[in-house]
Amino acid sequence: xxxxxxxxxxxxxxxxxxxxxxxxxxxxxxxxxxxxxxxxxxxxxxxxxxxxxxxxxxxxxxxxxxxxxxxxxxxxxxxxxxxxxxxxxxxxxxxxxxxxxxxxxxxxxxxxxxxxxxxxxxxxxxxxxxxxxxxxxxxxxxxxxxxxxxxxxxxxxxxxxxxxxxxxxxxxxxxxxxxxxxxxxxxxxxxxxxxxxxxxxxxxxxxxxxxxxxxxxxxxxxxxxxxxxxxxxxxxxxxxxxxxxxxxxxxxxxxxxxxxxxxxxxxxxxxxxxxxxxxxxxxxxxxxxxxxxxxxxxxxxxxxxxxxxxxxxxxxxxxxxxxxxxxxxxxxxxxxxxxxxxxxxxxxxxxxxxxxxxxxxxxxxxxxxxxxxxxxxxxxxxxxxxxxxxxxxxxxxxxxxxxxxxxxxxxxxxxxxxxxxxxxxxxxxxxxxxxxxxxxxxxxxxxxxxxxxxxxxxxxxxxxxxxxxxxxxxxxxxxxxxxxxxxxxxxxxxxxxxxxxxxxxxxxxxxxxxxxxxxxxxxxxxxxxxxxxxxxxxxxxxxxxxxxxxxxxxxxxxxxxxxxxxxxxxxxxxxxxxxxxxxxxxxxxxxxxxxxxxxxxxxxxxxxxxxxxxxxxxxxxxxxxxxxxxxxxxxxxxxxxxxxx
RNA sequence: GCCUCCAUAGCUCAGCUGGUAGAGCAACUGACUUGUAAUCAGUAGGUCGUUGGUUCGAUUCCGACUGGGGGCUCCA
Numbered sequence: 001x002x003x004x005x006x007x008x009x010x011x012x013x014x015x016x017x018x019x020x021x022x023x024x025x026x027x028x029x030x031x032x033x034x035x036x037x038x039x040x041x042x043x044x045x046x047x048x049x050x051x052x053x054x055x056x057x058x059x060x061x062x063x064x065x066x067x068x069x070x071x072x073x074x075x076x077x078x079x080x081x082x083x084x085x086x087x088x089x090x091x092x093x094x095x096x097x098x099x100x101x102x103x104x105x106x107x108x109x110x111x112x113x114x115x116x117x118x119x120x121x122x123x124x125x126x127x128x129x130x131x132x133x134x135x136x137x138x139x140x141x142x143x144x145x146x147x148x149x150x151x152x153x154x155x156x157x158x159x160x161x162x163x164x165x166x167x168x169x170x171x172x173x174x175x176x177x178x179x180x181x182x183x184x185x186x187x188x189x190x191x192x193x194x195x196x197x198x199x200x201x202x203x204x205x206x207x208x209x210x211x212x213x214x215x216x217x218x219x220x221x222x223x224x225x226x227x228x229x230x231x232x233x234x235x236x237x238x239x240x241x242x243x244x245x246x247x248x249x250x251x252x253x254x255x256x257x258x259x260x261x262x263x264x265x266x267x268x269x270x271x272x273x274x275x276x277x278x279x280x281x282x283x284x285x286x287x288x289x290x291x292x293x294x295x296x297x298x299x300x301x302x303x304x305x306x307x308x309x310x311x312x313x314x315x316x317x318x319x320x321x322x323x324x325x326x327x328x329x330x331x332x333x334x335x336x337x338x339x340x341x342x343x344x345x346x347x348x349x350x351x352x353x354x355x356x357x358x359x360x361x362x363x364x365x366x367x368x369x370x371x372x373x374x375x376x377x378x379x380x381x382x383x384x385x386x387x388x389x390x391x392x393x394x395x396x397x398x399x400x401x402x403x404x405x406x407x408x409x410x411x412x413x414x415x416x417x418x419x420x421x422x423x424x425x426x427x428x429x430x431x432x433x434x435x436x437x438x439x440x441x442x443x444x445x446x447x448x449x450x451x452x453x454x455x456x457x458x459x460x461x462x463x464x465x466x467x468x469x470x471x472x473x474x475x476x477x478x479x480x481x482x483x484x485x486x487x488x489x490x491x492x493x494x495x496x497x498x499x500x501x502x503x504x505x506x507x508x509x510x511x512x513x514x515x516x517x518x519x520x521x522x523x524x525x526x527x528x529x530x531x532x533x534x535x536x537x538x539x540x541x542x543x544x545x546x547x548x549x550x551x552x553x554x555x556x557x558x559x560x561x562x563x564x565x566x567x568x569x570x571x572x573x574x575x576x577x578x579x580x581x582x583x584x585x586x587x588x589x590x591x592x593x594x595x596x597x598x599x600x601x602x603x604x605x606x607x608x609x610x611x612x613x614x615x616x617x618x619x620x621x622x623x624x625x626x627x628x629x630x631x632x633x634x635x636x637x638x639x640x641x642x643x644x645x
Numbered sequence: 646g647c648c649u650c651c652a653u654a655g656c657u658c659a660g661c662u663g664g665u666a667g668a669g670c671a672a673c674u675g676a677c678u679u680g681u682a683a684u685c686a687g688u689a690g691g692u693c694g695u696u697g698g699u700u701c702g703a704u705u706c707c708g709a710c711u712g713g714g715g716g717c718u719c720c721a
Contacts, residue, residue, distance in 0.1 A: 094721060103716095115650070160721050169721085180721045201716030202648020209717085213648055216716065244714090248656080257694085257712055369646055371717080555678040582678075590682035604680060614681080622681060 005056040020047040021187065024059050034061045036191075037070035037184050044070065046137055046184040062223060072097035074135060074174075074186040075125075075195070075221040076104050081177035082124035083217075087113075092179070093156045093205055093214050100231075101220030105203055107156065113215050118197040121217075129192040133175040135185035142166035145180060156205065156214075192221050194228035243533035244375040250538055250596065252529070252546075253376060262373040262380035264526060269546035272575070274525055276544050278361055280413070280643075281385050281522065288406055290359040290387055295339035297363065301329040306499055307338040317367045336362035337493075337518060340388040341500040344514075349504040354514060355391035355399055361525070362386045376530035377485060383525045389517040390502065393440060396515055397447035400473070400490060404455045407475060407488045407521045413643055414532060415541060419477045419487075421457040423448055426471065427464030434468050436494035444492045444515070445471050469495030477531055485531055488521040538596050539618065543639045549576035550592040551613075554585055554604030561608045565601065565628055572632050593618060601631070 001013045004023060014023065020038030024031045024047070038047050039058040044066050051057070060067035076095035083090050083106060093105030106113075140148075142161065148171075149157040157180050161169065172181040174189060186192075196219060203216040222228045239245070247253045252270030259265060266274060282292065301320050304310035313334065320329040333339070340358045349356070363383045372378055389399050411419060425445050426434045434441065448471055452459050466472060470492035476484050493516040496502075503511045522528035532540070542548060549569065553562040562578045569576065576597070579588045585602060592600045601613040606625070613631055615623040626634070 092721095096719070096721085098719070113649090157721070164721075172721095182721060199715055200649060203717045204647080206720080207718065209647075213717080215648075218716080255713090261712065370712095371646065371648095374714090552681085554680055557678075582676095584677095584679050584684060585681060586679090587683055588681090593682055600681080602681065606680090616681060 002051065003054045004051070005054075007056075007058045014051075016052055017050040019050055020045065020057060020059060023057060027059075031059060031061075035059045036061055036064075036067040036186060039066065044184050046135070046187070048134075048187050049137065049184075069097040070184050070186060071191070071223070072102040072221065073184075074189070075192055075219065076102040077135070077172065077174060077177065077179055077181070077185065078125050078128060078189055078192060078221075079121065079197075079217065079219055080104050080106075080179060081128055081175055082121050084177055085128075086117075086121060086124055091154045091156055094160070095179075098218075101198060101218060103216050103218045105156075105205070105214040105216050107212070107214050113200060113217070115197075115200060122195045122197055125192070125195045128175060129189040129195070131175065132188050132190040134188045135183075136173045137183055137185070138171045138173065140169050140171050142169055145169050145171070148178070149180070159205075191223050194222040194225045196220050196228055196232070241534045241537045242375075243377075243530040246533050246538040247376065247530075250546075252533070260380070261370060262368060262378070264376055264379055264381070270529070272546040273540065273544055274529060277522070277525060277528070278385075280543075281361075281410070282359075284406060284409060285357075285359050285387065288357075288402060289355075290357040293340065293343055293358045293360050295333075295336060295343070295360060295362065297333050297365075298330040299333055299339060301331055303338045303342070304331050304334075307341075307496060308499055309334065309338070318365055332365040333362065334364050334366050336360055336364065336384065336386045337388055337496055337516070338500070341496055341502060341516075344388075344390050344502055345500065349390070349514070351392060351504050351506045351512070354504060355389050355395055357387055357389045359385075359387035376526040379526055382527070384520050385522040385525065385528075386518070386520050389519065390497075390504075390514040391517065392504070392512070393443060393515050396444055396492065396517070397451050399517055400447055400451035401454060403490050403517070403519045403521075404451060404457070404473075407490075408455065410488070410521045411475070413541070414535075414544075415642075416477055416535065419458075419475050421452060421459045422465070422474045422476060423452060423459050423461045424465035424467075424472045424474065425461060425463050426466045430464070434466065435498070436470070440494060440515075441471070448473050448490075448492070467491060467493075469493045477535070485527060487523040487528060487531060489519065489523060491518045492516075493518055539598075540596075541642055542598050542635075543643060545575075545598050547576050547595065547597045548574055548635075549599040549601055550588075550595075550597045551576065551578045551601045551603060552585060552588040552592065553578070553580060554602065556580075556582070558603050558605070558608055562603050565603060565613060568628055569632065572636075574632070574635060589616065599635070 002016050002018070004012050004014055004018070006012065012026070020040065021032065021035065024035040035047055037044050037060045039060060040051060041055050044060070060070070062068055062071065073096065076097065080092055080095055087108055089109060091107040093107065095104035096102065142164065145161050146158060149161065160180060169180070170182060172179055172183055172185055198218040198220055201216045201218070202213045204213050205211040220231065222231065247270070250269065251267050252273065253267055254265045255261070255263070256265060298321065301310060304314070317334060318332045320331050322329055340360070343358055344356065361383050363381065365381045368378060368380055373380070391399050426441060431438070452473060472489060472491035474486050475488040476486050497513050497516050502514050504514050506512045551562045551566055553559050559580050562580065566576070566578050579592065581588070589600055596618060598618045600616040600618070602616065603613055607613055610627065612625050612627045614625045615631060617623055
């Protein structure tokens with residue numbers, strides 16, 4: 001007999017060789033029906049694999065990440081089996097589960113594969129699933145594995161086997177399909193009831209551009225048809241929040257082929273939104289001790305040779321602009337830091353005045369590969385809410401805390417709650433690729449870690465993700481489709497102070513090198529607005545709304561009164577418009593609702609008599625009538641609520 | 646950049662197997678003077694992304710180009 005410890009701490013006795021499935025059966029029939037995989041002593045196993053010694057066992061179902069992954073991993077094999085039947089000679093790369101489903105990288109040789117063939121593959125998968133083929137695990141020697149795939153002629157699997165240790169290799173077989181696989185898998189294919197291939201894409205073998213490009217087929221499967229239907233509906237919902245769609249509908253920004261790809265045009269309403277964000281940040285930054293500066297959009301090539309950016313990015317960047325006569329070379333500004341370094345250098349600095357903080361909404365241009373562009377989140381010209389802090393090494397932690405405070409203030413004012421912070425440190429195994437001494441790195445790294453901890457941030461730490469010039473802290477948020485975007489960033493830099501020979505005079509009357517901190521709470525205005533649009537589905541916080549009210553006169557007779565109300569609101573810096581079209585009130589309300597205007601102010605005979613407005617809130621409906629002054633008061637208190645915590 | 650899909654009116658889209666195009670909304674004009682999510686009628690608007698080719702004939706088929714979407718980290 002062996003002892004099996006379950007997650008609740010209870011210990012049960014079973015015969016040696018018991019399977020997780022049998023354990024599930026002994027607990028309840030329902031659990032036995034739903035169990036997909038099991039975590040045995042911390043590693044995920046097939047539920048049909050015998051357990052031969054005392055172990056802790058956690059049974060995994062569809063509700064567990066690992067259970068789902070097992071389901072999708074098996075689905076990837078099922079798809080591979082279907083592909084092999086339909087496209088003889090197909091070779092396989094890798095086929096893992098991913099966040100929403102799975103994919104398999106395949107080499108179809110001369111055969112092409114497009115979306116038109118999805119239905120055929122889906123049919124075949126369902127047909128194979130119904131045969132209830134078992135997934136059979138088998139340990140094989142490296143020689144046998146090599147032998148099998150040599151015979152099959154699958155060079156990708158051979159490439160994978162090459163890196164595996166003999167004695168750790170397993171095959172999984174279901175039906176006629178044999179795959180090199182660590183597992184685990186479902187007991188059999190029959191629980192895969194709903195299948196949908198999502199899309200097809202190219203992917204380089206092992207993510208290496210120099211290697212062959214395989215066809216990556218994405219799919220998703222579910223144990224029930226209903227779950228697939230719901231999943232597809234959720235996707236549709238998410239699409240409605242897409243910032244590119246809403247940006248067009250709400251007339252915030254646009255792109256033009258003539259202007260060039262990746263170069264956003266900000267429309268009047270988008271500009272209003274953007275300016276509000278800028279104002280908000282300016283105010284917060286002045287309070288936090290930043291000094292605004294302005295620098296030009298180009299800089300001489302020398303500037304970037306000094307900063308090192310020319311060497312690193314020069315070749316695959318927008319190329320230098322030349323003056324016609326002197327042949328001087330200028331670069332479009334790809335970042336603001338070198339300019340700010342030169343501002344720092346305009347006069348000697350004393351340790352007493354540090355830290356100095358230069359802030360600029362600097363528009364920069366970077367050459368992104370055409371396939372990397374995406375709406376407003378990845379563009380070729382964008383404006384950073386940039387600032388550079390020059391401080392003494394002993395001030396790094398304090399400055400970090402202040403910047404984190406600023407970022408958190410911004411996130412709070414804009415309703416971002418679901419974010420994570422990533423601390424990127426250097427790779428301890430490979431310290432040589434970083435500039436700066438061990439001592440300053442250790443100091444800065446611990447400063448970041450302590451600052452994040454003191455602020456109670458939810459963090460993940462990534463070793464080796466630091467820039468070569470210093471460690472950093474990034475804030476990540478998810479968009480409507482679950483894709484992760486980096487917003488705010490705080491980076492320590494030892495490189496530029498060195499390259500620009502920045503100095504300050506210390507208390508000892510000697511020259512010292514300051515530490516530079518780059519930081520951008522929004523990241524870029526463009527990306528921030530994009531994520532904000534998706535985050536709030538186009539219903540911006542009241543203070544940011546480009547159109548905060550719409551005055552809707554019942555008929556032409558009340559246009560004068562409407563204008564009166566409008567003027568009064570404008571004086572109070574509340575923005576909106578009067579809808580004086582010859583339309584019925586119902587129509588005006590509908591249009592304002594569609595435009596996501598937060599407040600609709602209906603004015604007619606009653607309102608004119610009482611100097612009042614009939615207030616309707618977007619998405620909520622009629623709030624009743626109030627005087628214009630009362631409305632202004634209510635409006636302002638609502639804004640104060642969000643902005644002053 | 647590479648793989649793949651897409652490109653028709655300002656917007657959203659229809660147009661079967663090749664015979665030079667339609668709808669709804671928006672715009673414009675007129676009537677209606679309106680009380681909480683679409684008043685009615687009329688008018689105008691397209692070199693069917695660009696460019697080669699096949700064809701008697703191409704929005705439709707093939708190629709190239711341009712632009713856009715999805716993907717190119719997630720180690721069997």
